[in-house]
Amino acid sequence: MTTSPWQQELKKCVKCGACMAVCPIYRQTGREEMVARGKLNLIERLNDKNELPPGWIEAVDLCLLCCSCEENCPKGVKITEIIADARYRQTEQLGLNPIKKSAFSLLKNRFLSLPRFLKAGSFLQWLLWRRLPRHSGLVRRLPLPGLDDKTVIPALPQKHLDDYLKKRQTPTSNLKPVIYFPGCATRYLYPQMGLDLLYVLELLGFQGVVPKELNCCGMVTWGAGDQKSNQELKQRNLEVFRKHSDIKEIVTGCASCGHALKEYEDLPQECEILDISEFLFRHREKLEELVGTDKLEKKITYHDPCHLRKGQGITSQPRWLLKLIAGENFIEMRHPERCCGAAGTFGLSHKEISREILAEKAHDTDATGAEIVTSGCPGCLLQLTEGAVVADSKWQAEHPISLLADLLRKGVR
Numbered sequence: 001m002t003t004s005p006w007q008q009e010l011k012k013c014v015k016c017g018a019c020m021a022v023c024p025i026y027r028q029t030g031r032e033e034m035v036a037r038g039k040l041n042l043i044e045r046l047n048d049k050n051e052l053p054p055g056w057i058e059a060v061d062l063c064l065l066c067c068s069c070e071e072n073c074p075k076g077v078k079i080t081e082i083i084a085d086a087r088y089r090q091t092e093q094l095g096l097n098p099i100k101k102s103a104f105s106l107l108k109n110r111f112l113s114l115p116r117f118l119k120a121g122s123f124l125q126w127l128l129w130r131r132l133p134r135h136s137g138l139v140r141r142l143p144l145p146g147l148d149d150k151t152v153i154p155a156l157p158q159k160h161l162d163d164y165l166k167k168r169q170t171p172t173s174n175l176k177p178v179i180y181f182p183g184c185a186t187r188y189l190y191p192q193m194g195l196d197l198l199y200v201l202e203l204l205g206f207q208g209v210v211p212k213e214l215n216c217c218g219m220v221t222w223g224a225g226d227q228k229s230n231q232e233l234k235q236r237n238l239e240v241f242r243k244h245s246d247i248k249e250i251v252t253g254c255a256s257c258g259h260a261l262k263e264y265e266d267l268p269q270e271c272e273i274l275d276i277s278e279f280l281f282r283h284r285e286k287l288e289e290l291v292g293t294d295k296l297e298k299k300i301t302y303h304d305p306c307h308l309r310k311g312q313g314i315t316s317q318p319r320w321l322l323k324l325i326a327g328e329n330f331i332e333m334r335h336p337e338r339c340c341g342a343a344g345t346f347g348l349s350h351k352e353i354s355r356e357i358l359a360e361k362a363h364d365t366d367a368t369g370a371e372i373v374t375s376g377c378p379g380c381l382l383q384l385t386e387g388a389v390v391a392d393s394k395w396q397a398e399h400p401i402s403l404l405a406d407l408l409r410k411g412v413r
């Protein structure tokens with residue numbers, strides 16, 4: 001295996017152990033090689049000897065790339081970059097997991113494969129899955145390998161966001177265009193979330209342009225160590241952004257997409273990536289006027305998506321938004337910053353530990369007495385829905401933009 005190009009960065013770690021206090025994997029396992037300090041040590045040892053130290057593969061694999069350690073690291077070590085790079089070098093040598101390989105081929109072949117595959121699944125899903133009585137999402141009907149009866153998958157819709165957009169009449173005059181980057185989850189699994197976001201943009205005087213050539217942001221391929229696919233997806237998106245370079249703002253409602261897009265090195269000049277909460281905060285005067293005194297009547301709480309809080313440093317804007325729409329009914333949970341354990345495909349590939357992490361989040365959510373837990377990341381929302389099922393709780397998981405859109409639809413003035 002090749003040595004890490006992050007030699008200098010690895011040397012910045014002073015072994016202080018500050019990362020131990022915040023690592024969800026370490027909290028569950030108590031094992032030194034599971035925390036950033038231990039992982040970096042193993043990665044460095046490979047550099048010295050060029051042979052895999054025992055436990056290397058497990059240590060590199062068992063990481064949520066949640067950035068909690070980075071946020072707490074006094075030396076600012078780029079821990080997630082180093083771990084993702086280690087996965088890349090491991091993948092180069094040992095090959096990519098065949099399931100991930102097939103999934104990424106589908107992702108890259110969006111026009112031919114992914115939408116068709118998911119639409120076919122939307123007709124067949126009822127054979128194997130049933131709808132949850134109190135929640136969105138599906139659970140299995142029959143035993144399925146690797147999935148227990150509390151694993152929640154999203155109900156596959158028959159229409160994707162693109163299908164709705166084809167028929168949507170958008171009043172173009174007087175609206176300022178912004179690019180809306182929905183991300184795969186919103187585009188193919190939660191189209192209503194995308195329509196909600198576009199609706200709010202329009203009320204604020206903006207037209208969300210969704211170029212159909214947009215691809216996956218690449219986050220999932222980066223996390224899996226498939227840098228070739230990651231680069232390919234990135235370049236395709238950059239081409240789309242360049243084609244629309246007269247539009248300077250690119251808005252997304254997905255924390256992971258926003259984090260990935262902000263890492264693109266060659267964005268067109270003056271082009272800016274904005275999470276929807278950042279965008280709305282910029283236009284807060286107009287939004288506050290639109291919302292007026294209307295407030296949600298249900299109690300809500302908030303889970304910080306790792307890719308929003310630790311990846312992009314966004315914490316105050318979503319809270320401003322939630323206070324605007326729920327007022328006193330917005331209640332902070334204990335440890336909103338803790339990862340929910342989803343982390344892309346981690347929740348599927350490491351079910352047991354992901355569940356243990358999720359159980360803590362479900363407990364903190366329960367303790368607020370909230371009826372709705374919100375989060376600006378579709379991946380977290382799916383995991384939180386599973387959390388409610390596992391904890392046998394009644395709360396729903398919703399994106400703040402959907403709550404806002406509902407409120408505005410009721411009282412639009």
Ligand code: SF4
Pocket residue numbers: 012013014015016017018019020036037040069072073074075076077079
């Ligand atoms: S907090 Fe940073 S410097 Fe300290 S041990 Fe962890 S990775 Fe190393």
Ligand code: SF4
Pocket residue numbers: 022023024025026034035036039062063064065066067068069070079080
């Ligand atoms: S990224 Fe998260 S899971 Fe991975 S080592 Fe850091 S804190 Fe632990």
